[in-house]
Amino acid sequence: MRKRAPQAETFSHQETAKLARLRPRELIYLAERSVVPPSLQDARGRGSVRRYSSDDVAALKLAKLLRDRGYECKTVGEIIALVRAFLDELRSIPGHEWAPACLSEVEPSKPVWLHVVDGTFAAIETERGLGPYAHLPANRNRPVVKNDTKELIEQATDRLVINLAKVVNA
Numbered sequence: 001m002r003k004r005a006p007q008a009e010t011f012s013h014q015e016t017a018k019l020a021r022l023r024p025r026e027l028i029y030l031a032e033r034s035v036v037p038p039s040l041q042d043a044r045g046r047g048s049v050r051r052y053s054s055d056d057v058a059a060l061k062l063a064k065l066l067r068d069r070g071y072e073c074k075t076v077g078e079i080i081a082l083v084r085a086f087l088d089e090l091r092s093i094p095g096h097e098w099a100p101a102c103l104s105e106v107e108p109s110k111p112v113w114l115h116v117v118d119g120t121f122a123a124i125e126t127e128r129g130l131g132p133y134a135h136l137p138a139n140r141n142r143p144v145v146k147n148d149t150k151e152l153i154e155q156a157t158d159r160l161v162i163n164l165a166k167v168v169n170a
Contacts, residue, residue, distance in 0.1 A: 009054050010040050016052040020060035027060070035077040036060050058103035058168040059084075062114075065167055069160060071119070079122050083114055083164070086124040095128065108165040116160040 016038075017024045031037050031050060036059045041051035052060075059080050066076045083103065090099040090112075100106045113125040123130055 011052045011054075011057060013050045013052075016050075016057055016060065019057045020064060022060060022064055026064075030060065030063055030073070033073045033077070035073050036063050036080060054104040055102040058106070061167050061170060062103065062162070062164070065162065066116075071116075075119065079114070079116060082122045083124070086122075087112075090124060090126070096126065099126070103164065103168055106164045106168045108169060110165075112164045114162040114164055116162070118158050 011019065013024060013027060016022075017027045020027070022030075031042070036056055038050040038052045039056050040053050041049060043050050062080060062083070063076050066079060067073070071079070087100055087102065090096050091101065093099075098110055100110070100112065106112050111127060115121075115123040115125060115130075117123065
């Protein structure tokens with residue numbers, strides 16, 4: 001299980017839906033399909049309660065944007081998992097100690113962009129340049145590549161660039 005930054009706040013199902021600008025039923029749908037399941041407490045049957053963290057709220061905002069752009073739930077879940085993994089990896093690169101530990105810590109003063117390329121690749125970019133890219137799990141037989149990200153993005157026919165700070169802090 002991945003390490004997460006300490007979360008000061010927890011949110012109920014209704015609070016999370018309001019913060020992420022989702023209808024409560026959409027939130028249930030995303031949780032049941034494991035796109036963004038609640039990290040603090042998942043439902044365990046009828047009448048049980050889901051509890052979400054601030055990082056979950058940030059991930060749900062990104063999920064909503066991607067769903068609104070036409071991405072399927074499976075792909076959205078894969079992209080969010082990659083963003084979280086990229087943020088973990090980014091902090092280990094010398095000179096990137098400032099990088100956020102989780103989505104909820106992305107700040108406008110330290111921009112982080114997500115590139116989704118042709119629906120099959122994702123990459124992270126910071127003010128210091130492009131980081132590695134990864135094939136979405138549909139192409140998991142290909143390894144993570146760290147050297148030709150810029151060329152790949154320039155050749156893309158369909159590219160979505162998202163400023164994570166704007167999404168998370170909206």
